[in-house]
Amino acid sequence: MNSEKLKGHILILITNILFAINMPISKYLLPSHVQPEALTIMRMGSACLLFWLASLFIKREKVTIKELLFICAMCGVGINQGLFIVGLNRTSPVDASIIATGVPIFVMLLAAVILKEPITKMKALGVLMGCIGGISLILASTHATGQASSLEGNLMIIVSAFVYSIYLVLSKPLSLRYSAVTMMKWMFLFSTLALALFCLPHVQHVPIFHRETFNMTQLCALLYLLF
Numbered sequence: 001m002n003s004e005k006l007k008g009h010i011l012i013l014i015t016n017i018l019f020a021i022n023m024p025i026s027k028y029l030l031p032s033h034v035q036p037e038a039l040t041i042m043r044m045g046s047a048c049l050l051f052w053l054a055s056l057f058i059k060r061e062k063v064t065i066k067e068l069l070f071i072c073a074m075c076g077v078g079i080n081q082g083l084f085i086v087g088l089n090r091t092s093p094v095d096a097s098i099i100a101t102g103v104p105i106f107v108m109l110l111a112a113v114i115l116k117e118p119i120t121k122m123k124a125l126g127v128l129m130g131c132i133g134g135i136s137l138i139l140a141s142t143h144a145t146g147q148a149s150s151l152e153g154n155l156m157i158i159v160s161a162f163v164y165s166i167y168l169v170l171s172k173p174l175s176l177r178y179s180a181v182t183m184m185k186w187m188f189l190f191s192t193l194a195l196a197l198f199c200l201p202h203v204q205h206v207p208i209f210h211r212e213t214f215n216m217t218q219l220c221a222l223l224y225l226l227f
Contacts, residue, residue: 019100023093025221030089033218034206039225040082041192041199046226047077048188054181061182072174073187076167078194083160090153099157101130106165114169 030036063069088096104127111117174183207213208222 087156
């Protein structure tokens with residue numbers, strides 16, 4: 001394994017650790033402290049702002065295929081994050097994390113169909129180990145009170161995982177052409193604009209934005225999710 005590939009694997013591992021921490025924190029805030037729609041648009045809007053600020057410090061890249069970036073934006077951010085947060089609001093974080101183990105399966109199959117990537121023995125073995133781990137979690141997990149499974153919520157997260165897998169496959173060629181910051185700034189901009197009309201009105205109802213119901217713990221949890 002070359003150094004670049006190893007670096008990529010390490011970064012993806014760190015991302016998944018942060019994503020795992022994200023689940024219980026999101027569940028803590030949802031829905032009594034922050035509505036799902038409000039959390040969705042705040043996450044997208046803050047990421048959009050941060051990536052456009054970061055783009056000021058890197059070489060400007062001319063993007064000529066914004067149409068495909070829009071599709072990636074909706075699959076990787078808009079539909080994916082929106083469905084995931086709403087689904088998580090209706091089911092348990094344990095279920096959500098278990099369902100997330102299905103992403104490698106979707107990616108492997110979609111990559112074979114769209115990118116014509118062969119399904120090697122190592123890939124199949126890795127996916128099999130992930131499935132075994134997911135099944136083990138299902139058998140060993142017990143849900144806390146108020147965090148029962150929800151078929152509707154689980155289905156939303158499954159669709160979210162599938163849509164995210166489409167993004168991973170479609171974005172692979174783009175990631176070789178453009179920097180991560182360039183891709184992210186356009187993707188989060190498209191997603192924020194697409195969902196702003198539906199989600200922005202919910203932000204005004206977030207309790208921590210009002211003096212009478214302000215809570216520092218909730219604010220810190222929200223800041224983690226945003227940054």
